[in-house]
Amino acid sequence: MNLVVLALKNMRFRWMTQVLTLLLFTLAISLLWVMHEVRVQSQNKLSKNLADIDLVIGAKGSPLQIILSSVYHIDAPTGNISYAEAKRWMKHPMVSKSLPLAYGDFYRSYKILGTDTSIISWYDASLAEGQPWMKLGEVVLGSGVQGLQVGDVFSGQHGDAEAESGHGDYLVVGILEPTGTVLDQLVLCGLETVWNVHEHSENGISAPVPELVEGPDEHFDKLSERGTSNPEPITPNPSPDREITALLLRYKNPMAAIQLPRMINESSSLQAAAPAIEINRLSFMLNAGSDTLKLVAYALLLLAAFSMLVQVWMGLSQRKVEFALLRSLGYSGGKLLRLLLWELGALVLMAFALGEGLARWFLFQFSSELGYGQAYSFEVGHWSSFDVLLLALPLALVLIAALVNARRIYQISISDLLQNP
Amino acid sequence: MIQTDPLHFTYPQGPSFDFPAFSLEKGESLLILGASGSGKSTWLQVLSGLRKANRGDVHIGSTSLSSLTKQKMDAFRAEHIGFIFQEHHFVPSLSVWENLIVAHPYSKKFPVEKAKQMLQDFGLEPLIHKKTQGLSQGEKQRLAILRAVLPQPDLIFADEPSSSLDDINCKKLINLLQEQCKEAGSALIVVTHDQRIKDAFERRIER
DSSP states (O other): OOHHHHHHHHHHHTHHHHHHHHHHHHHHHHHHHHHHHHHHHHHHHHHHHHTTOOEEEEESSOHHHHHHHHTSOOSOOSOOEEHHHHHHHHTOTTEEEEEEEEEEEEETTEEEEEEOTTHHHHTTOOEEEEOOOOBTTEEEEOTTOOSOOTTOEEEOBSSOTTOOSOOSEEEEEEEEOOOSSGGGGEEEEEHHHHHHHHHHHHTTOOOOOOOOOSSHHHHHHHHHHHTSSOOSBOOSOOOTTOEESEEEEEESSTHHHHHHHHHHHHHSSEEEEOHHHHHHHHHHHHHHHHHHHHHHHHHHHHHHHHHHHHHHHHHHHHTHHHHHHHHHTTOOHHHHHHHHHHHHHHHHHHHHHHHHHHHHHHHHHTHHHHTTSGGGOOOOSOOOHHHHHHHHHHHHHHHHHHHHHHHHHHHOOGGGGSOOO | OEEEOOEEEEOTTSOEEEEOOOEEOTTOEEEEEOOTTSSHHHHHHHHTTSSOOSBOOEEETTEEGGGSOHHHHHHHHHHHEEEEOSSOOOOTTSBHHHHHHHTSOTTSOOOHHHHHHHHHHTTOGGGTTSBGGGSOHHHHHHHHHHHHHTTOOSEEEEESTTTTSOHHHHHHHHHHHHHHHHHHTOEEEEEEOOGGGGGGOSSEEEO
16 A cells, blocks of 8 residues: 555544644644744835835925835825925936825725826836827726726825715726836826816816817817816926825936935925835834744744654554554654654645735735735745745654654564564 | 474573474374474574574575575565464455455466365355455465465465364364365464364474
8 A cells, every 4th residue: 555645644643633733833824824924025016115215205294104105005194295396306406206195085985196208107007008198087007906907087086095076077088007116006187187176176066077079079079168187288388386295206326315304304394204214113113023923823833843743753552553563563763753754744734825825815804904905915925945945844844843853764573563572 | 305403592681492304295294283382483483584593594495594684585575474363364355355355465366266266165155255254264264275275386374373263263264274285385384372273283293
């Protein structure tokens, strides 16, 4: 009989004694996998979304809040800043590139962001279809925005993604390729579109939801007739009292990293925040918690190994007769050791499969809660070298448990079945 | 089939024993009878290669047991020697049928038809899918004999096979054992202190 078959039958027969070890290994593997994936995927997403942004300028307030709201779009902004004042820094000699951001309405849970078309190249994105926005009311969708296609017209909701009332009309003119960044979950338009919609809102005029129209041109004809939106090309000279939410900057040289934040914070009413510093601080705080959990997971793994060692030790005493019988049937000590290895190996393989399944299910179920919404959801379908480690580590513990007991196995003899001489 | 020199065995810091030479052919049986402490189980262990004699050698077929390494001895034992113990031990996780398979040497093809026929002859056929824990003492006894004779080994050792049986069952067991060994062409060596089976054997060595 094949050793693997015999091992599996033995496992099934003694399942009660193995449940504890199986559970401990499963929990340890699950916990380690979740901790690792949350950390790695979060860090990847955080660094990918940084998109080489050196500095963010926003209204006075918490620097971390400015970064979270303007770079990761997972928090409310600290306030608005004057576009005229921001322009001063956009033209500063230490700045190589700049990108103004103005928070607009929502389409369902997707944020409508007023900005410059250079945001597309800033995030190394490209258009999957359509074209960039050029006129008021035109928007380009991130690849993850569901329910719309090029040519569609929709209404935004003001301030609250759950609000039902229509507020401003938009025309989809393009859709971006997936980037794996926060851009995928945004609806992009010109700054002027955001300002225009808010102007109407402040004047008490709510832009009505458009009727069904044939295409983009007809839509703009209709919007023009109503006077709720202006389908004219975006003008580059906005009035001086315009406001934006934040300004993203890239430095021209390393000296700027030392001088520019200080200059902004000291000589203006604005707040400069360096994403790298803020994210390091955030990671440090988060890692302290996750390191503790990781220690717990490794402790569980050790406990599982100890439980397995005890299980084997006790099991060998109880199974001495069975092993002696197998010796009488021609099973060598080495073969019995391999049988034990298969039994423990199968247990670990089962724990690995259960642990990985449980961890992926957990991350899938709680992805949105853990990941601050769709923009930061976690992937659960991939495999990495850490999975190999999660399998190799318990298997190494199996090997140790078997080797610790090897001497006892080799000492088992047919004599154990014979009557005393 | 089996041929021994006069053998001498000494336990480290323990008693020493001398065993007479004998030989046994296919289908023949031998009874080694002795009281507790007479060294009969030690003799069985030496004959089956579990212990090496300090002096003398055991030949099974053309193989000298003293020439075999421990590993080769395991393989040789699986191929050429069958055991029947006083307590009828089985692998508890396996069924009756699987216990026969697991006892069959790798080198020999498991004789499915013959096994089925013998299970029928032994009255065990309805139990083939049952775990051995559910068998009666008599069923276990028959299964243990069947397991030993099915691979048709050169030699079968039975260690105190009748000690726990009443007179009727004791006689039945020895008859069945001798009959099956003869059919399988195996030499049978029974080691016991049970005087009741003395007359069932033509060849005996009393210690």
